[in-house]
Amino acid sequence: MTIQVGNINLKGRVILAPMSGVTDMPFRRLVKAHGASLVISEMIASQAMIRLTRQSLRMSSHVPEEFPMSVQLAGCEPEVMGEAAKLNVDRGAQIIDINMGCPVKKVVNGHAGSSLMRDETLAAKILEATVKAVNVPVTLKMRTGWDDKNRNAPRLAKIAEDLGVQMITIHGRTRCQLYNGRADWSFIQSVKDAVKIPVIGNGDVVTEEDAQNLLKQSGADGVMVGRGAYGRPWFLNQIDHYLKTGEKLPDPGLSEKKDIMLAHFDDMMLHYGEETGIRMARKHMAWYSKGLPSSADFRVAVNQAALPQNVRDLIQSYFDPLLESQERSL
Structure with a gap:
């Protein structure tokens, strides 16, 4: 329709x-x-x-x-x-x-x-x-x-x-x-x-x-x-x-979610500039990580990050262990 x-x-x-x-x-x-x-x-x-x-x-x-x-x-x-x-x-x-x-x-x-x-x-x-x-x-x-x-x-x-x-x-x-x-x-x-x-x-x-x-x-x-x-x-x-x-599509996997977060964050840096962009991105990073292991610690770290590369590094360091753990369990 x-x-x-x-x-x-x-x-x-x-x-x-x-x-x-x-x-x-x-x-x-x-x-x-x-x-x-x-x-x-x-x-x-x-x-x-x-x-x-x-x-x-x-x-x-x-x-x-x-x-x-x-x-x-x-x-x-x-x-x-x-x-x-x-x-x-x-x-x-x-x-x-x-x-x-x-x-x-x-x-x-x-x-x-x-x-x-x-x-x-x-x-x-x-x-x-x-x-x-x-x-x-x-x-x-x-x-x-x-x-x-x-x-x-x-x-x-x-x-x-x-x-x-x-x-x-x-x-x-x-x-x-x-x-x-x-x-x-x-x-x-x-x-x-x-x-x-x-x-x-x-x-x-x-x-x-x-x-x-x-x-x-x-x-x-x-x-x-x-x-x-x-x-x-x-x-x-x-x-x-x-x-x-009538069928449900699955949520993106961890790897795809990480890629989406990184691309979204970079787009916000281009749109707002670094200082405003980091501030505006914090809530999105928190929403993306909701329900995942140790997400509270990740949110605290992102809220304290001062530079775009700091946030990118945090996303990588947060998701990489989750992905490794997922691979070991397969």
Whole structure:
């Protein structure tokens, strides 16, 4: 099954969620190379984008291998959102995603993210301005509502569809839940019933069975994976294969995982430079090693490493004994 987003056909049903501090270009490129249908940038503030700040330009940078590249924008001013969308399309974005789901206090207090779900009039103006500003598909990501008494996602989804939005993603929690409790996959069905455009379900997908159950309970057209991809850039492809065949693909072996880590780390050095790159890479190195023997000691050592070669040496010295032990046991 494929998903049609405007004039773009996604070759699968599994999408990488936009995650601040995680879905930078190196990680997106890696996840896409492993078979994701679509990858989405970190959330970029529209005001920062039109000021062309160094950070916003780096966050919105992309490579051809990511096609079709989606850039997610957040903001509360319709004209600014439209201008930021134009700038990103001029820079090569093929899809513009609007954030109305971020629950973080800093974003919400700025009347952006999920706070827009409390002001449907302003939300509609932002959607309309963005759709009119660009000639590429515009998509929307939001939550079920602000709180349990105000779960207005179906109504806002219909407004978005009428204004020209081409796909909607629903995280199955309210803003007030933050990331607590369980995502309500079944509520997403009410959004699916309200519109004809594709609806993507999101929240708590950490196994292949989770993805399958989300789709069954929600009736959604596809699934978006966020935290479940931490340290597992191959996970989205595993989900896609499972949905198509009912068979599970194995995780990469130790040797392949080591190669993936090294390549990812080197890509981050090129993208950020050494000082920032090492700092940004630490969490990824920790996620990759989770569940492996003596991973806590490895994480401590990586967090103390000051130079790129130190980190490369640590990866080698950590995995080589594991590989030797594996070979002896065969």
